[in-house]
Amino acid sequence: MSKKDTRTMRVARAYALDDVRVEEAPLPTLQPGDILVRVTVCGVCSSDAMDWYVGRKVPVVLGHEPIGEVREVTAGVEGLAVGDRVFFHHHVPCMECRLCQRGQYTSCRRFRESSLDPGGFAEFVRVPAEIVRLDVLRLPAELSDEAAAFIEPVACSLRAFRKLDIEPGNSMWVIGAGPMGLINIRLARHFGADPIVVSDPVEVRRDYARGAGADVVLDPAAADFAERLLEATGGWGAEKIMVGPGSVAAIEHGLSLAAPGANVLVFTPTPPEATVAYRPHDLYFKEVTISHSYSSGPVETREALSLLASGELQVDDLITHRFGLEGVGEALRLAKTHDEGLRAVVYPHGLGVEVKTI
Template structure:
């Protein structure tokens, strides 16, 4: 183990202790293994999953039944390394891929480590996240970022990785067309990423006028109000449909807007069960799939931001220190909010 500065034995962290109960506590600084690095956290983005755990205490089968530190969209600086990690990494600014697969299961061996059944993922019970001064990650999942990239943009490479995975699954290519349901944070990042992947037509639907207007500033070529336009029968005929809303009606209508041989990708968290237009899926051989996190996306994400193809900095609409992390988790109630950032610094 190598470190250049003294690491305190304890650190401040915002700990979820119950539904809508978050308090700043002094907790042990995490220990790091031989293949891991210790990171001083610079910025953490607030994700919809964080707010869901905060408000409801669970997401599906993942239940918060013990104190939990939230936050999995993060950047920071390496301050110490394990015995198997080069000392030269100390001091690097990094974006964190917040997962620890087992490396040995069938899915890991097939390169689908995001589907690892023994995955340890930040801020998913019982694994602590990054609303804290320090965190630990395996060496290969601490991705060096250029000095030109802000801490906040580096943290938001995580939701950008979701969008990159989505575009890959949707087979978005130069000249293709895509419909995105939902203009929240993921929908907006998906619109930008679709543009970066070369999509010629990017249609975004949302119920909220302000969100539709915002989508036009971030890559959408056209926006729709689904209350005024029946997406299913509007003749959109898109190559791909992406649901970033989780709304059952949006999913049903969006799939029907896909042309023969096209793809529908379900990203948004919605009902555990919903109706699908089976006749359309069968007769037009539409591929319907989901995404669950990501594999090998950070290099692409770093390139897209560094090349100016995706703008993450302007998505930040609120900044909070650790003592106000609860307010950050509630900031999505403001219709003008897009991404909140927590800075856990000392």
């Protein structure tokens, strides 16, 4: 790209969660080792719609699940060519520090410092050299763009499942049947959990959970909830618990019905000031582990690509809304409210018509 590039592109910039504006922005300037990608589609994650998170970053171009086509490569880029369909991760670790050597990639200092320019809700994205080197994956022809937009979220789930360390026959409780909950139900089945209990206060989501293969689906507000979860788990409580919502109530609920030896995994961050109350006495004598899983690294993105490309994990039915850039505000509202549809995806170059498949 020439140094005096005056080309522009359209981006959806959030000034607040409920104030997203489509604007013209300069096309990013590439440095050696970078690539420019034309974004085909970008998934909308509920973490794009967390008030405390967005509040810290505005004004910002959100969107961390983009898929696209390579438009420009610079000197030093290897293994990628103009026209390649690619997944590109929004963060990469350094792979050298002590944390990276222990597989603790997502805590690496470089991880959060690295980022896409400007973000997935834009017509084009500059993928910086460090990401190009480590976590840009060419997509096989059999994988659709929309399914590929699940590589990042599925990778996050796979990291969490590794921490849960499921053995076939472990009972599992998935708290929350949003889009990530549904992916987690399918992965729980893939890894051999049995039975899979799912709870969600929203009726339509309980229906989705049944469709995704849950064995027992419960309303967490039901008076007999604990009784029914115990009944489903042979009286022990759940051995593997995936706490989907980033809420104190959901974490406390999970801890309250953990089996002896259970692992309770916090999958979504809570707001920074949140605190959880629990009785160490109870968890001590049951030897319950509380663990956390943040994002995903280059190991998990490759595993996710392989699960999706082979068809072992189906996700196509999880997309219920499609928007152009002008629909990003609405997409974030849907991701936040939880009671309508599942995943939205954004087509930065437009759809022609907005379609809803449900």
